[in-house]
Amino acid sequence: MLAWTVWGISDYRKLKLALARGDREALIREYKVTIAGEVVGGALALAAVGWSILGADPDVDLAITGIFRSPMYGGIAGLALGVLASP
Amino acid sequence: MARLTKGRQGPVLVGDIGALIPVSRRERGWYAAVAVSAGIGEELVFRGFFLRLLNDLGLDGLALVVVAGVIFGLAHVCQGVAGVLMTTVIGILLGLIYIATGSLLVAMLVHALMDLRLLLLTVPAAPEHEAAGAADPS
Numbered sequence: 001m002l003a004w005t006v007w008g009i010s011d012y013r014k015l016k017l018a019l020a021r022g023d024r025e026a027l028i029r030e031y032k033v034t035i036a037g038e039v040v041g042g043a044l045a046l047a048a049v050g051w052s053i054l055g056a057d058p059d060v061d062l063a064i065t066g067i068f069r070s071p072m073y074g075g076i077a078g079l080a081l082g083v084l085a086s087p
Numbered sequence: 088m089a090r091l092t093k094g095r096q097g098p099v100l101v102g103d104i105g106a107l108i109p110v111s112r113r114e115r116g117w118y119a120a121v122a123v124s125a126g127i128g129e130e131l132v133f134r135g136f137f138l139r140l141l142n143d144l145g146l147d148g149l150a151l152v153v154v155a156g157v158i159f160g161l162a163h164v165c166q167g168v169a170g171v172l173m174t175t176v177i178g179i180l181l182g183l184i185y186i187a188t189g190s191l192l193v194a195m196l197v198h199a200l201m202d203l204r205l206l207l208l209t210v211p212a213a214p215e216h217e218a219a220g221a222a223d224p225s
Contacts, residue, residue: 004162005161005162005164005165008162008164008165009164009165011165012103012106012165013165015106015107016106019106024110024111024114027106027107027109027114028113028114028117030107031114031117031118031120031121032117034121034124034125035120035121035124037128038121038124038125038127038128038129039124039128041128041129041131041132042124042127042128042129042131042132044132045131045132045135045136046131046135048136049135049136049139053131053135053136053139053191054135054190054191054192
């Protein structure tokens with residue numbers, strides 16, 4: 001966590017320097033690295049805790065959360081979200 | 088991700104996030120993907136995993152949500168003090184949403200929408216003014 005934070009500071013500083021040079025591609029690269037980090041981090045959290053991480057209290061459950069509790073349907077929903085979010 | 092409020096002269100950024108603001112259509116498309124992935128990934132890590140971990144370590148109630156929120160804020164230290172404070176508050180609110188609703192999906196949705204809000208508060212560059220890289224179809 002600490003290493004990730006220190007890396008983030010350094011990475012953000014490099015991004016600002018690149019943008020100051022007019023290198024707008026650096027921002028796209030930063031976005032791609034961020035997305036990769038989110039995917040890896042989320043996958044690690046899921047691996048560490050399991051699908052119950054998404055589990056809702058039955059008393060306040062929403063119908064759609066049932067989708068995310070199933071690995072198969074969760075994967076399909078995740079893919080659909082990815083397609084919708086892609087540029 | 089980005090947090091901001093709207094001022095008289097346009098969006099007023101909270102924290103050092105100016106470099107992350109997308110300008111061209113291509114940048115805005117990628118930013119949208121970042122916002123959605125951050126909503127999902129960061130909620131899995133900071134609310135799903137850390138709340139569970141801290142609870143296993145003995146924290147409970149408001150202390151649990153606050154400590155998890157502080158961890159979330161410190162993860163945004165590259166945004167400066169204001170950014171850390173803002174993301175800490177947001178982390179606490181998202182933790183409360185998770186616990187109150189019992190659903191991480193709700194927190195994911197709120198998180199993604201907060202980040203996507205940046206696209207509504209900023210104006211995309213006209214195609215002729217976009218950066219040369221923005222026209223790259225790759």
